Amino acid sequence: MKHITLNNNIKIPAIGYGVWQIEENIEQCVLAALECGYRHIDTASAYGNEAGVGKAIKESGIPRKELFITTKLWNDDMRADRTKEAFEESLERLGLDYVDLYLTHWPVKNKYIKSYLEMEKLYERGLIKAIGVSNCLQHHLDDLLEKCGIVPAVNQIQIHPRWNQAAFIQYCLNKGIAVEAYSPLGNGNLIGDTEIEEIARLYNRSTAQIIIRWHLQRGVIVLPKSATLTRIRENINVFNFTLKEEHMERINQMNDDTCYGGHPDTFTF
Numbered sequence: 001m002k003h004i005t006l007n008n009n010i011k012i013p014a015i016g017y018g019v020w021q022i023e024e025n026i027e028q029c030v031l032a033a034l035e036c037g038y039r040h041i042d043t044a045s046a047y048g049n050e051a052g053v054g055k056a057i058k059e060s061g062i063p064r065k066e067l068f069i070t071t072k073l074w075n076d077d078m079r080a081d082r083t084k085e086a087f088e089e090s091l092e093r094l095g096l097d098y099v100d101l102y103l104t105h106w107p108v109k110n111k112y113i114k115s116y117l118e119m120e121k122l123y124e125r126g127l128i129k130a131i132g133v134s135n136c137l138q139h140h141l142d143d144l145l146e147k148c149g150i151v152p153a154v155n156q157i158q159i160h161p162r163w164n165q166a167a168f169i170q171y172c173l174n175k176g177i178a179v180e181a182y183s184p185l186g187n188g189n190l191i192g193d194t195e196i197e198e199i200a201r202l203y204n205r206s207t208a209q210i211i212i213r214w215h216l217q218r219g220v221i222v223l224p225k226s227a228t229l230t231r232i233r234e235n236i237n238v239f240n241f242t243l244k245e246e247h248m249e250r251i252n253q254m255n256d257d258t259c260y261g262g263h264p265d266t267f268t269f
């Protein structure tokens with residue numbers, strides 16, 4: 001596994017197992033992922049599966065220090081000014097005494113900066129190894145950077161070949177903020193893409209593997225989700241080939257700023 005060093009020297013595995021929309025079989029899926037070699041899990045209180053993630057971690061017997069666990073503060077908790085309480089509830093559900101990364105889930109107007117400042121206090125107490133944000137556009141980050149004491153370690157945003165965020169990734173990296181790609185396969189929509197399939201045939205790889213490799217070669221942390229054992233395994237088996245520059249460029253050219261799901265400036269949840 002490749003690692004990326006965050007702005008406070010914490011190392012994060014470059015592939016994380018995303019668990020959004022995995023519910024009843026969460027424990028089994030996380031255990032399978034850990035067996036396949038994933039050491040980074042991306043959950044959120046809003047996913048309703050922190051307890052299952054926690055059970056799988058415990059059952060795996062893998063030493064806590066070898067795992068990187070991310071969870072997120074939900075929008076309603078920001079609106080209700082209950083950052084500390086919501087964080088403690090997440091810890092309790094996960095059965096952990098710290099998390100590796102805690103993120104504000106969406107930039108709730110007039111709230112996410114206040115919540116982030118509360119997260120700074122939890123970070124100072126050692127309950128979180130790194131703090132960051134999710135779904136922030138440049139203007140959200142600029143507002144935050146003016147007021148925060150700790151530069152976010154991460155901005156987790158939607159990135160895939162049809163919304164490649166090239167300029168914004170560079171902007172974040174220049175500020176010392178690592179970038180995580182959520183919905184890296186376009187929430188599954190890019191799996192049958194003919195352009196990527198053509199490249200996949202050249203490497204004798206699946207489309208998912210080509211896309212995940214494209215993310216890694218751009219210096220982005222990538223969070224593929226699958227609830228299917230064969231795909232969970234396939235998605236981490238991407239460290240023994242390299243995409244040529246011409247194929248990276250062909251995938252870069254697919255960008256048309258397609259957003260699958262909520263947009264950071266217009267979400268209402």
Ligand SMILES: NC(=O)c1ccc[n+]([C@@H]2O[C@H](COP(=O)([O-])OP(=O)(O)OC[C@H]3O[C@@H](n4cnc5c(N)ncnc54)[C@H](OP(=O)(O)O)[C@@H]3O)[C@@H](O)[C@H]2O)c1
Binds near residue numbers: 042043
């Ligand atoms: N911060 C945020 O607001 C936010 C928002 C969205 C997502 N996320 C994070 O990002 C993670 C991933 O995003 P996502 O769940 O939207 O989408 P994704 O990872 O882009 O795509 C998941 C979809 O692709 C399918 N898939 C996965 N691997 C495959 C493969 N090798 N071959 C064929 N199909 C494959 C999955 O099907 P099966 O499961 O049926 O195999 C599922 O339908 C989430 O789980 C979550 O951790 C964060």
